[in-house]
Amino acid sequence: MSLLVVGSVAFDSVKTPFGEAEEVLGGSATYFSVAASFFTPISLVAVVGEDFPQKEIDFLKSRKIDTDGLERAKGKTFRWKGEYGFQLNEAKTLDTQLNVLQTFWPKLPEKYKNIDIVFLGNIDPDLQREVLQQVAKPKLVALDTMNFWISSKKNSLIKTLGLVDILIINDGEARQLSDETNLVKAARKIQAMGPKTLIIKRGEYGALLFSKKNIFHAPAYPLENVFDPTGAGDSFAGGFMGYLAKTRKFDDANIRRAIIMGSVLASYNVEDFSLRRFRKLKYPEITKRFKAFKTLTHFDTV
Amino acid sequence: MSLLVVGSVAFDSVKTPFGEAEEVLGGSATYFSVAASFFTPISLVAVVGEDFPQKEIDFLKSRKIDTDGLERAKGKTFRWKGEYGFQLNEAKTLDTQLNVLQTFWPKLPEKYKNIDIVFLGNIDPDLQREVLQQVAKPKLVALDTMNFWISSKKNSLIKTLGLVDILIINDGEARQLSDETNLVKAARKIQAMGPKTLIIKRGEYGALLFSKKNIFHAPAYPLENVFDPTGAGDSFAGGFMGYLAKTRKFDDANIRRAIIMGSVLASYNVEDFSLRRFRKLKYPEITKRFKAFKTLTHFDTV
Numbered sequence: 268m269s270l271l272v273v274g275s276v277a278f279d280s281v282k283t284p285f286g287e288a289e290e291v292l293g294g295s296a297t298y299f300s301v302a303a304s305f306f307t308p309i310s311l312v313a314v315v316g317e318d319f320p321q322k323e324i325d326f327l328k329s330r331k332i333d334t335d336g337l338e339r340a341k342g343k344t345f346r347w348k349g350e351y352g353f354q355l356n357e358a359k360t361l362d363t364q365l366n367v368l369q370t371f372w373p374k375l376p377e378k379y380k381n382i383d384i385v386f387l388g389n390i391d392p393d394l395q396r397e398v399l400q401q402v403a404k405p406k407l408v409a410l411d412t413m414n415f416w417i418s419s420k421k422n423s424l425i426k427t428l429g430l431v432d433i434l435i436i437n438d439g440e441a442r443q444l445s446d447e448t449n450l451v452k453a454a455r456k457i458q459a460m461g462p463k464t465l466i467i468k469r470g471e472y473g474a475l476l477f478s479k480k481n482i483f484h485a486p487a488y489p490l491e492n493v494f495d496p497t498g499a500g501d502s503f504a505g506g507f508m509g510y511l512a513k514t515r516k517f518d519d520a521n522i523r524r525a526i527i528m529g530s531v532l533a534s535y536n537v538e539d540f541s542l543r544r545f546r547k548l549k550y551p552e553i554t555k556r557f558k559a560f561k562t563l564t565h566f567d568t569v
Numbered sequence: 570m571s572l573l574v575v576g577s578v579a580f581d582s583v584k585t586p587f588g589e590a591e592e593v594l595g596g597s598a599t600y601f602s603v604a605a606s607f608f609t610p611i612s613l614v615a616v617v618g619e620d621f622p623q624k625e626i627d628f629l630k631s632r633k634i635d636t637d638g639l640e641r642a643k644g645k646t647f648r649w650k651g652e653y654g655f656q657l658n659e660a661k662t663l664d665t666q667l668n669v670l671q672t673f674w675p676k677l678p679e680k681y682k683n684i685d686i687v688f689l690g691n692i693d694p695d696l697q698r699e700v701l702q703q704v705a706k707p708k709l710v711a712l713d714t715m716n717f718w719i720s721s722k723k724n725s726l727i728k729t730l731g732l733v734d735i736l737i738i739n740d741g742e743a744r745q746l747s748d749e750t751n752l753v754k755a756a757r758k759i760q761a762m763g764p765k766t767l768i769i770k771r772g773e774y775g776a777l778l779f780s781k782k783n784i785f786h787a788p789a790y791p792l793e794n795v796f797d798p799t800g801a802g803d804s805f806a807g808g809f810m811g812y813l814a815k816t817r818k819f820d821d822a823n824i825r826r827a828i829i830m831g832s833v834l835a836s837y838n839v840e841d842f843s844l845r846r847f848r849k850l851k852y853p854e855i856t857k858r859f860k861a862f863k864t865l866t867h868f869d870t871v
Contacts, residue, residue, distance in 0.1 A: 353750045448655045451793040472774040475791065484865050486786040489777065491753040523868040557870070563786050564866045566825040568859070 269333065270512040272299050273312040273373050273398045274388025274411075274501075276319070276337070280348040280362075281540060283355065285494050291541035292323055293347065295388045295411070298498035301545045302505025302532040303386075304330040305553060306513040310379045312336040312398065314371045316344040326546070335376045340367040355496050356470050375401040384512045386504065387431070389413050392424040399430055407517055409433035409508055410462070411500075417443050425460055432517075434462035435504050441467045450475065451482075464522065466507070468500055476526055478519050485526045486563060488534035488556065495540045499533045502545075506532030531556045571635065572814035574601050575614040575675050575700045576690025576713075576803075578621070578639070582650040582664075583842060585657065587796045593843035594625055595649065597690045597713070600800035603847045604807025604834040605688075606632040607855060608815040612681045614638040614700065616673045618646040628848070637678045642669040657798050658772050677703040686814045688806065689733070691715050694726040701732055709819055711735035711810055712764070713802075719745050727762055734819075736764035737806050743769045752777065753784075766824065768809070770802055778828055780821050787828045788865060790836035790858065797842045801835045804847075808834030833858045 274296030280289045300309045309332040319339065327334050348362035373394055383406035387395040395410060410431045416424050417440060424444075428434065434457065438450060445453035454465050454477040465477040469487075476483040507529030514521055531553055538544045576598030582591045602611045611634040621641065629636050645668040651660035675696055685708035689697040697712060712733045718726050719742060726746075730736065736759065740752060746762075747755035756767050756779040767779040771789075778785040809831030816823055833855055840846045 449793060449795070451791050469774070472771070473786075473788075481864055482791050483868070484775075484788040484791070485868075486775075486788065489753050489784050489786070491751060493751070520869055524870075527868055561868075561870055562783055564868075566785070566787075566829055566863075566866075567822055568826075568863055 269308045269310045269379075269382050270303055270384050270386065270508055271310045271312065271375075271379055271382040271402065272296050272303070272386045272388060272505075272508075273395070274299060274386075274390060275345055275368060276313045276315050277345040277347050279497060279541065280346070281358075281495055281497050282350040283495050284351070284353050285492075286540065288495070288540035290346075292326075293497060293541060294345065295498075295501045297327075297542065298501035298536065299386065299388060299505035299508070300327065300332045301330055301542055302502040302536065303509030303512070304332055305506070305532070305548070305550060306509035306528070309333065309509075310336055310376075310382055312373050312375060312379070314338045314340050314345075314367045316340060316342045316367045319344045336374075336379055338371075338374070340370070342367045349497070351496065355493055358497065373398050373401075383407070384508070385409070386508045387411070387427075388501070388504075389416075392416055392420050392427040395427050396423075396430065399427075407432050407511065409435060409504070411435050411504055412440065414440055414443055428457075428461040431462050433464040433466065435466045435468065435500075435507070437468045437470070437500065441465075466526065468503060470496070470499070474503070474526060474530065476522065478522065480519065483519075483523050483526065485523075485530050485560075487530060488560065488563070490534060490537065493537045496537050497540075498542070499537050502536035503529040503533040506530070527557060527560050528553070530560060571610045571612045571681075571684050572605055572686045572688065572810055573612045573614065573677075573681055573684040573704065574598050574605070574688045574690060574807075574810075575697070576601060576688075576692060577647055577670060578615045578617050579647040579649050581799060581843065582648070583660075583797055583799050584652040585797050586653070586655050587794075588842065590797070590842035592648075594628075595799060595843060596647065597800075597803045599629075599844065600803035600838065601688060601690060601807035601810070602629065602634045603632055603844055604804040604831075604838065605811030605814070606634055607808070607834070607850070607852060608811035608830070611635065611811075612638055612678075612684055614675050614677060614681070616640045616642050616647075616669045618642060618644045618669045621646045638676075638681055640673075640676070642672070644669045651799070653798065657795055660799065675700050675703075685709070686810070687711070688810045689713070689729075690803070690806075691718075694718055694722050694729040697729050698725075698732065701729075709734050709813065711737060711806070713737050713806055714742065716742055716745055730759075730763040733764050735766040735768065737768045737770065737802075737809070739770045739772070739802065743767075768828065770805060772798070772801070776805070776828060776832065778824065780824065782821065785821075785825050785828065787825075787832050787862075789832060790862065790865070792836060792839065795839045798839050799842075800844070801839050804838035805831040805835040807831070829859060829862050830855070832862060
C-alpha cells in the first residue's frame, strides 16, 4: 500500500563550514519521499515549475515515487538559500523564493484517493485540511508544521490538529504552540489538541515520543562528520512514516521502531549535501545502522 | 569497600524561576557523596569553615559518609551564589567566596590510603594529583574538572588526565579541552590524553559514554517539574561511581548500568533545592526510576 505525502519540492543553495552546494534538489516532500521510498511506494503531491528538469523526475520515479500528483505549473520552482554555522543546529535563511508554491492548490489524482496513510508536510494548514478532505478513509494521518504557521495561522492549525493522529514538530515549535517551556507539560497540552501521538524532534539531541501511555527517547546517531543538516527532519519523518506504511502496525512498540528508522535515515542524510547520500544508500546500510542504534542505547537491567 | 571522593563542600544561594534557597548545603563533594551513599560507604576529603554546623556533619554521617577526612579550617565555608533562567540549563554565577577552599591542601587519613576506587572532584588538577599520590593502589580513578582549569591550568590537567581511567565532563568542556566542535572527534582526542572511558554530560539532553569499543547514549529523564539543576552533574557522578563501587565490575555492560544509575540520581536531585530530595529519597524509588529509564529507551529489534 502506498503512502501519500504533500509538501514542497525545491532547489536549495546551502553553505556549511564544510562546503557548499548551489541549486541542488531539496524540499520537504523530496527528502520525505526519498527516505520513505526505502520502505514503501510513495504518492507525491507537490508542485514544480517549468525549470524542473526531467532527470530529477526520473530520479524520483526510479525510487518508486509516483509523480502523477507532482504538478508542473507556469513559473519557477520554489527556491531556498541558507547557511549554517559550526554548531550546524539552525539554518540562517538567506533567501526564499516561493515562486510556484505561492498559488499551489493540491489536487489529488483519482487513484490517490483510497490511500489510507497520509503525511501532511509543512504547508499552509488550510491546504493540509484540503488534502485530507480528498482522501476517502484515512487510517493514519501525520502532520508536520513550522513556527511560521504557528504564529500566523494558529486557529487554522489547531483545527487541522484535531484531524491528525501523529504530530511531528521540533522542540521550539512545541514550546511555541503550547506556550510551555517544559517539554512534558508542552506535550500534554498539544496531545489535548488532537494528536494522540506527538514526536518532538531535538536536532542533534534526537527525538522524544509522547504516546498515550508513556515516553520514548531516541538519540541522534553520533556522527564524526556532518556535512549538511538540511532535510534531516524531513528524512526522519520519511523514514518513520515509510516504516509504518510498510509494517502497517501502529502500536507503541512499532512506533518506537519507526522512530529509530527515522533517526537512521536522518543520520545518513546529513552525511552529504542535498540528497546525495540517499542516491547511493543501500538497504543493508539501513539495517546495519538500526542495529548500531540498539548498541548505542541498550543496557541490561540486571 | 569504600569510595573515596575529594571536592568541595559549600553553602549555596540559588534562585530559579520556581523559587529560591539561601545558604543551603551544597558543593560538588556533598552532592556526589550523598548520591553515592545510596550504594556504598563514602570516605570524604574536603574542607569546611568554623561556621559549618554540626547538624550537617551529622546528616553526612547518617548517610554512611566517613567525615574523618573533612577538615575544619579557620575561616568561613566556601560559598556560591547563582541564578537560573527559564531554560534551567546554565547557572549565572552571582558571587563566589572561596574562603577556606583557598588554602585547601587535601590530606588523607591513614585509613583512607588503601581505598581503591577514587573520584577526584572538580578542584585544582595539582591537588587532584596530590590526592592520587596518597592512595596506595588505585584500581579505578575517575575525574571531574571545569572550564576554569582547562583554560588556566591545561598542562597540569593533561598531566593528571594521564593518571585516570574515567573522565566525566560536560560537552562545552569537552570541546574546550580538545579544540574540536564535533563531539565524536573531541572524544577521540581526549581519550588519547589518558582516560580510556569518557563520559560527556549534556544536561537536559543526557550523557554520552565513549569507551574503547563503542558509544552509549543515556537520556535525561523527562521531568514535568525541575526546580533546581544545581548539583545535577555531581549527583550523576555520585550515582555512577557509587554503583560501580558497589558492584565492582568495570566492564562496558556495568558501566552502562552505572550511567543510568547516575542519571536516576541526577533526575531526583533536580526535583527540589539543595539536597532536599535526597534527604527523603528511598532506595525503592531509585529502582523504580531505573526501570522507567528502560521503558524510556527500549525498542525491540524485530
